[in-house]
Amino acid sequence: MKILSRPRRNRQTEVLRSMVRENHLSAQNLIAPLFVIDGKNQKIAIKSMPGQYRLSLDNLLIEVQELFALGIKCIALFPVIDEKLKTPDAREAYNPESINARAIRAIKQALPEMMIMGDIALDPYSSEGHDGLLDPHSGEILNDPTLEVLARQAICQAKAGADIIGPSDMMDGRVGYLRCALDEAGFERVIIMSYCAKYASAYYGPFREALDSAPKKGDKKSYQMDPANSEEALREARLDEAEGADILMVKPGLPYLDIIHRLKSTSHLPIAAYNVSGEYAMVKAAAQNGWIENDKVILETLLCFRRAGADIILTYFAKEAAQLLRKS
Numbered sequence: 001m002k003i004l005s006r007p008r009r010n011r012q013t014e015v016l017r018s019m020v021r022e023n024h025l026s027a028q029n030l031i032a033p034l035f036v037i038d039g040k041n042q043k044i045a046i047k048s049m050p051g052q053y054r055l056s057l058d059n060l061l062i063e064v065q066e067l068f069a070l071g072i073k074c075i076a077l078f079p080v081i082d083e084k085l086k087t088p089d090a091r092e093a094y095n096p097e098s099i100n101a102r103a104i105r106a107i108k109q110a111l112p113e114m115m116i117m118g119d120i121a122l123d124p125y126s127s128e129g130h131d132g133l134l135d136p137h138s139g140e141i142l143n144d145p146t147l148e149v150l151a152r153q154a155i156c157q158a159k160a161g162a163d164i165i166g167p168s169d170m171m172d173g174r175v176g177y178l179r180c181a182l183d184e185a186g187f188e189r190v191i192i193m194s195y196c197a198k199y200a201s202a203y204y205g206p207f208r209e210a211l212d213s214a215p216k217k218g219d220k221k222s223y224q225m226d227p228a229n230s231e232e233a234l235r236e237a238r239l240d241e242a243e244g245a246d247i248l249m250v251k252p253g254l255p256y257l258d259i260i261h262r263l264k265s266t267s268h269l270p271i272a273a274y275n276v277s278g279e280y281a282m283v284k285a286a287a288q289n290g291w292i293e294n295d296k297v298i299l300e301t302l303l304c305f306r307r308a309g310a311d312i313i314l315t316y317f318a319k320e321a322a323q324l325l326r327k328s
C-alpha cells in the first residue's frame with residue numbers, strides 16, 4: 001500500500017506543530033468588557049456569569065491595572081445605571097458626571113495607556129430598556145431622533161477620554177452620523193468600532209441581568225438582525241465601511257463564526273468578534289459541573305475566533321486567557 005501524502009507527518013511533535021501553526025492567540029488580541037457601578041468598595045457578583053462582577057470605581061481601577069499588567073491593553077466599559085436615573089429620553093447617557101463618564105476619566109488618569117472603548121446605545125440609561133428612543137404611542141423605536149442622542153453620548157464619552165466608541169444600537173445611518181458629530185467636535189482621532197452585524201440574540205441574557213437592562217416591553221428585532229441572515233451582514237458591513245467605520249464587529253461570536261469569516265474575506269477593515277455573555281455562561285456552567293475542562297476550552301474557543309478571521313476578540317475570558325497564555 002502506497003500512501004504518498006501523509007498529513008500526520010507534520011503533526012508528529014510539538015516543535016513541528018508549532019512550526020506549521022496557522023493562527024495564534026495573544027493577549028494583544030483581547031478586549032476585556034467590564035461592568036462599573038456607582039458607590040464605594042463594591043464587587044457585586046453577576047450570578048449568571050461566574051467570575052464577573054459589577055465593580056465600583058475603586059475596584060475597577062485595581063482590575064484595570066491587573067489587566068494591563070497581564071497584557072490586556074483595551075477594555076470595554078458598561079455602566080450599571082441606578083433605576084432612578086433611567087428616563088424615556090435616556091439623558092443620563094450624555095451626563096458628564098454619569099458613572100460611565102467618571103469611570104472613563106478615572107481610568108485615563110490612573111493609566112493613560114489603557115485604551116477604553118465606550119458603548120454607544122441607550123439601553124442602560126433608558127427606562128424602556130431599548131437601544132433607541134421609543135414612540136410612546138406606536139411603540140416604535142425611532143431611528144433618526146435616536147441618532148442625535150447617540151451623538152451626544154459619543155461626544156460625552158470622547159470628552160471623558162474614550163479612545164474607541166462602539167455603537168451597539170443598530171440604528172440606520174449611525175456610523176456616518178457619529179463620525180460627522182465626532183469630527184465636528186474635534187475628535188477625529190476617536191475610533192469607531194461598529195457593531196456591524198449585531199443579531200437579535202438570546203445569548204445576551206446574562207449581560208442584561210448584569211446591567212438590569214432588559215427591554216420592559218417587546219424585543220429588539222426591529223433593529224437587531226435576524227439570526228437567519230448572512231447577506232444582510234455583508235450589506236451592513238458595506239454601509240458601515242462607507243460611513244467611516246474603522247473596525248467592524250460581529251456579535252454574538254461562536255454561533256456566528258461564518259459571519260466573521262465572510263466579513264474578513266470581503267472587507268479590508270479589521271474584524272472584531274464579541275464572545276458574548278451567554279457564551280461565557282455556557283462554558284462556565286459546564287466547567288463548574290466538571291463536564292468540560294475550563295482552561296482548555298477557553299483557549300480553544302478564543303483561538304477558533306482567530307482562525308475564523310477575528311483580529312480582535314471582546315471576551316469575558318480576557319483575564320483568564322491572558323493568565324493561561326502567560327503560563328504556557
Ligand code: PBG
Pocket residue numbers: 119121122123131168169203204205206207208275276277278
Ligand atoms: C447594548 C449591548 C448589549 C450587549 C452589548 N451592548 C445587549 C443588548 O443588545 O441587548 C450584549 C453583550 C453580551 O451579551 O455580552 N446595546
